[in-house]
Amino acid sequence: MISRPWWETRCERFFAFRHLKILEKDGKDDTSMDGKGKYYITTPIYYPSDRLHIGHAYTTTIADSLARWHRFTGKDVLFLTGSDEHGQKIERVATSLGVKPQAYVDKIVGSFKDLWQKYNISYDDFVRTTEERHHRVVQEVFRRVYAKGDIYKGEYEGWYCTPCEAFWVENKLQDGNCPDCGRPVELVKEESYFFRLSKYAKRLLRHIEEHPDFIRPESRRNEMVNFIKNGLEDLCVSRTTFDWGIPVPIDDEHVIYVWFDALTNYLTGAGFLQDEVAFGHYWPADLHLVGKEIMRFHTIIWPIILMALDLPLPKTVFGHGWLLLDHDKMSKSKGNVVDPVALADEFGVDAIRYFLLREVSFGQDGNFSRQALIERINADLANDLGNLLHRSIAMLLRYRDGIVPSPGESTDLERDLEQLASSTARDVNKHIEGLELNAALSAIWRLVGRANKYVDEAEPWVLHKSGQSERLDTVLYHLAETLRIIVLLIKSFLPETGDKMWVQLGIKQDLGSCSFADTAWGRIEPGTQVVKGEPVFPRIDLDALMEAEEATKVAEEKQETKNTLTQETTTQTKVEETPQVSIEDFAKLDLRVAEVKAAEPIPGADRLLKLQIAIGTEQRQIVAGIAKHYTPEALVGKHIVVVANLKPAKLRGVLSEGMLLAASTSDSLGLVTVEKDLPSGARVK
Ligand code: ME8
Numbered sequence: 001m002i003s004r005p006w007w008e009t010r011c012e013r014f015f016a017f018r019h020l021k022i023l024e025k026d027g028k029d030d031t032s033m034d035g036k037g038k039y040y041i042t043t044p045i046y047y048p049s050d051r052l053h054i055g056h057a058y059t060t061t062i063a064d065s066l067a068r069w070h071r072f073t074g075k076d077v078l079f080l081t082g083s084d085e086h087g088q089k090i091e092r093v094a095t096s097l098g099v100k101p102q103a104y105v106d107k108i109v110g111s112f113k114d115l116w117q118k119y120n121i122s123y124d125d126f127v128r129t130t131e132e133r134h135h136r137v138v139q140e141v142f143r144r145v146y147a148k149g150d151i152y153k154g155e156y157e158g159w160y161c162t163p164c165e166a167f168w169v170e171n172k173l174q175d176g177n178c179p180d181c182g183r184p185v186e187l188v189k190e191e192s193y194f195f196r197l198s199k200y201a202k203r204l205l206r207h208i209e210e211h212p213d214f215i216r217p218e219s220r221r222n223e224m225v226n227f228i229k230n231g232l233e234d235l236c237v238s239r240t241t242f243d244w245g246i247p248v249p250i251d252d253e254h255v256i257y258v259w260f261d262a263l264t265n266y267l268t269g270a271g272f273l274q275d276e277v278a279f280g281h282y283w284p285a286d287l288h289l290v291g292k293e294i295m296r297f298h299t300i301i302w303p304i305i306l307m308a309l310d311l312p313l314p315k316t317v318f319g320h321g322w323l324l325l326d327h328d329k330m331s332k333s334k335g336n337v338v339d340p341v342a343l344a345d346e347f348g349v350d351a352i353r354y355f356l357l358r359e360v361s362f363g364q365d366g367n368f369s370r371q372a373l374i375e376r377i378n379a380d381l382a383n384d385l386g387n388l389l390h391r392s393i394a395m396l397l398r399y400r401d402g403i404v405p406s407p408g409e410s411t412d413l414e415r416d417l418e419q420l421a422s423s424t425a426r427d428v429n430k431h432i433e434g435l436e437l438n439a440a441l442s443a444i445w446r447l448v449g450r451a452n453k454y455v456d457e458a459e460p461w462v463l464h465k466s467g468q469s470e471r472l473d474t475v476l477y478h479l480a481e482t483l484r485i486i487v488l489l490i491k492s493f494l495p496e497t498g499d500k501m502w503v504q505l506g507i508k509q510d511l512g513s514c515s516f517a518d519t520a521w522g523r524i525e526p527g528t529q530v531v532k533g534e535p536v537f538p539r540i541d542l543d544a545l546m547e548a549e550e551a552t553k554v555a556e557e558k559q560e561t562k563n564t565l566t567q568e569t570t571t572q573t574k575v576e577e578t579p580q581v582s583i584e585d586f587a588k589l590d591l592r593v594a595e596v597k598a599a600e601p602i603p604g605a606d607r608l609l610k611l612q613i614a615i616g617t618e619q620r621q622i623v624a625g626i627a628k629h630y631t632p633e634a635l636v637g638k639h640i641v642v643v644a645n646l647k648p649a650k651l652r653g654v655l656s657e658g659m660l661l662a663a664s665t666s667d668s669l670g671l672v673t674v675e676k677d678l679p680s681g682a683r684v685k
Contacts, residue, residue, distance in 0.1 A: 038078065039070040040282045044290050045082035045127060045265050048108035049093050052115055053337035054368060055291070055323045055330050058356045062320070062437060063289050064121045065357060068492035069432045073516045078282045080269040081116070082127035083109045087165050087258030091244035096597050098617050101244045105130060115340060119349055120495045127265040129246075134268040138261050139249040142237070145195065145308045146250060153251075156192040156236045159185040164293075165258045167236050180293055181331075193238040193248060195260070200304040201232045207303065213316050215299050216435065217363040220292060220319040224299045235301060263302045266314075285314040287435075295319040318435060321365035323356075325603075330368075335600040335610070338368055350494040351377045351537065354441075357493055362437045374542045381537035384448045385486075385497075389536060391455060392479040393504055396530050399464050402506075404480045405473035406526040413457060414478050418521045420450050421485045425519035428489055444489045451482045480505065481524045487511070488519050497536055504533040590645035591661070591684035593674055594620070599632035605652045611635065613658070615644055616681025623656035629669040641672040641684050 043063045046056050060081060067079035085105040094104035109128060116123065127134055145151050159168040161178035168178065168185060178185050205228055208214055208221065215221035238254035239245065245255030266285055271278035290298050298317045306313050322329050330337045344352050355373045358380070360366025396402055410418070424447040431440035454475075463472040483505055491498030491511065502511045506529045509518075597619075598612040607625045609632060614620075622642065641661045648657045661672035674684070 037075055038282055038286075039067070039075040040078045040270060040285045041067050041070070041080070041287045041289065042266055042269070042285055043081045044294060045084040045129065045262055046112065047084050047087075047089065048105045048112065049089050051108065051111055052340065053330055054340045054343065054352075054356075055337075057115070057119055057340040057352070058323045058360070059289055059291060059320065060116065060121050061119060061353050061356050062362070064119070064123070065353070065437070065493045066287070066289075066432065066435075067124075068122055068495065069429075072488075072492055072514075073429060076281075077124070078270065079122060079124045080127065080266065081121070081123045082125075082265055082269070083112055083129065084258065084262040084265075085109070085128060085130045086245040086255070086261055088160075088239070088242050088244070089162050089165060089258075091242050092162065094244075097619050098614060102130065118341065118344055119353065122495075125269045127269045129261055129265060131268075133274060134261075134265060135246050137268045137273050138246050138256060138264045140273055141264050141267070141305065141309060142256055142260070143249050145305065146193075148308055150196045150199065150308045151193050151237060152196070154192060154194045155190070156194075157189040158187075160188040161185045169233060188241070190240045191254075192236040192240070193251075193254060194234040195237045195301075195304075195308075197232045197235050197301065197304050200307050201228055203307060204228060204300065204303055207313060208299075211313075211315075214313065215295070216316055216318045219363075220295050220299075224295060227296065228300060232300065259297050259301060260305070263297065263305060266302075267311075284312040286316065288314050288317045290317065290319055292319040292321060316435075318363075320363055321360065323360060324365055324367045326369075327367055336603050347373065347377060347540075348496075348537075350497045351381060353494055354381060357437055358441045360438075362435065371542070374540050377537060378539050378542065380445060382535070382539040384445060384452065385490075386535050386537040388448055388452050388455075388479075388486075389483060389501055389504060392476075392483055393530050393532060395460050396476055396480065397532060399460070399472060400476060402530045402532075404506075404524055404526055404528040404530065405476055407474045407477035408470035410474065413454060414474060417450060417454050417478055417482060420447055421482055422519075422521055425485065425489060425516070429516065441493065444486065447482070447489075448486060451479065451486070454482075455479065477524075477526065480528070480530065481522065484524045485519050485521070488514055488516075500533065500536050504531050506530045588645075589643055591641055592616075592644045593639050593678050593680050593682040593684065594642045594644075594658075594660075595680040596635045596638045596640060599630075599635040601627060601632060602652055602654055608651060608654075609635070610654055611660075613640075613642065614680050615642065615658075616679075618681075620644075620657040621655055622658045622660060623651040623654050624660050624662075626660075626662065626669060626671070630671070638671065639673055639678065639680065641674065 041063055043060050046052060063079065063081070067077050071077045083105070085101075090105060091101050094101040097104060105128075113126065129138075142151070156167070159170065159173060160166070161168060161181065161183060163183050164178055164180050166178070166180065167188075172179055173185060174182070176185070177183060205225065208225060208228075212221075215224055235257075237257045237260045238248050238251075239257060240254050243255055245258060246261055248254040248256055266288065267279075267283070268274075270282045270285070272283070273279075288298055288302075295317065298319075302317075303313045324330065325336045325338060328336060340352065351373070355376050359368075359372060359376060393402075396404065407414075424443050427443045428440045431437070431443060458475040460472055460475050463469075463475065483501065484507060487498050487501045487505065491502075498511060505524075507524065508528075592615050594613040594615045596611050596613055600610050602608045602610050602623070605627075607627050608623055609627045609630070611622050611624060612619065613622060620642075642658045643661070644658055646657075646659050648655060650656065663670050663672065674682070
């Protein structure tokens, strides 16, 4: 076996708890379990309002790499992710699809877990906010804060942004819209429980000042400090106008505000009120990793909830930047999201993980583009790393039948490489401790680069030709040993690649059981038999790929033009000139009334719109060439007529499960609708 899957580590954690309990009984310090302490890291729990995109994979891949590295350095890691399943937004999506919220979230959360499995995300626990264990924790937290006098009943009148699930006072709105996402807000007036944020403002400011690592990076700390200094309003922590949430324990007319519910997941996952030994060990969290847009919730509301509970605050909340597409924030409603599954299928999971970790300067916004991705794959992965492995294995096979020889005397060249390998391991650790992910990867790639240069300088082919056998042994040994260390250093970031390289190096030791101490120089055993394998990262022909993409685009555009022309010629043709069909032919068409639930553009296809429609209780997606005539907003709510039994097809890679009917001339187009307000699903004959 190469490396252990995450569920085994989860078992280990369980045994670690048991071990902890024994230590506690013996009256010993529970953090001394392995001499290295613990590391509790979390991602945001994502909304199952839609499928996840590459932005979500960005946060989770970073968290996973950090979790893996800390396990590697001997820490007892708890890595938590999950899903934020309550609230108005989820309830509305489910209702628009005609399904119960629970059935809806169950399905989407399944897709979250599939995605994390594909990306080799080694989470230890996944909190769903609809779970019973979480329900109990949230209600108890609410009860305690209420009992302390920090929650009181009142009346809320103000604005609410449903996509962000955030309350806003009038003077914070921007042009009447949500200042965070720019979307319209709704006026809300309802009885509500309020949480005394204002009471804790000074104490929070003091904490931020005394703990410079609490909010990172520094730019976000300054933003948050300014926000608090501008005055904190007490926060609504309950809603009464819908019921998809956890009931307020003292008043079942109210459900608990979704952010109060969601933030508490970090306690649920650590064992709060369930396993106090585990909780005492893991809490406070070492790192809450979140996107910058939800820093306010994590660095103001969350710490104040913890203060009200008399619990210690997390050590660090890091607000990373956004992954942008064409320099714009990705969002489903703008239709500019990148699908992480399709991307991993096309390029491989580790290529995507590498790109996410390396390309974006951690903390700042960064742009996603296929060209940048392919360039990274070719330069860093295929040329540098892949080539080092390939040429080293090839030389070991050619000159020593694949057997790692015993080294002879080292020269300055070797000593230089040995030193760099040792200092790189320490540097990577230092960078990871400091959350400098780009620097950590740069350091590893400096070692890869140095090893490639070492091959050029040592010229093993010349040593072979000139019969300098001992010197050749030394060089080949140094290459194999440097590669072994490189695998140990990259496996937290690129787990599949680490496994593949380990197999090619033929090392018998289980990679999953290796620890940081194994990065010490000189641990590959002479006599190890290397194995020829497939290239770990084949080069991608960027020009050919771009040409193929261009060709598909041109072909699709031609098809669209042809369709339009056909429509236009049909308008010019006299009715009696069109061929006749029998009533049986016509009856083959299943024409139905459908309601448009949502509409969005398709990036790169300026004639097309993607529509989500309901035909009775059935949900469908169709693609229609009407973007020049209708805006997405104008379509939502319309009752249109569709051919419901048309064979599904893909247009620009997007699935279309039907076709809408429209009348058109060369410059105008109108959708076919029905004259009376008939329900969707009604048959058109
Ligand atoms: O906010 N670039 O959930 P959410 C980088 N449920 N990261 C991105 C991103 C992008 N373009 N888009 C999304 C919520 N993310 C709440 C959280 S936690 C108690 C509750 C990542 O589904 C980033 O981590 O809207 C961001 O903060 C998170 O997804 C938002 O996910």
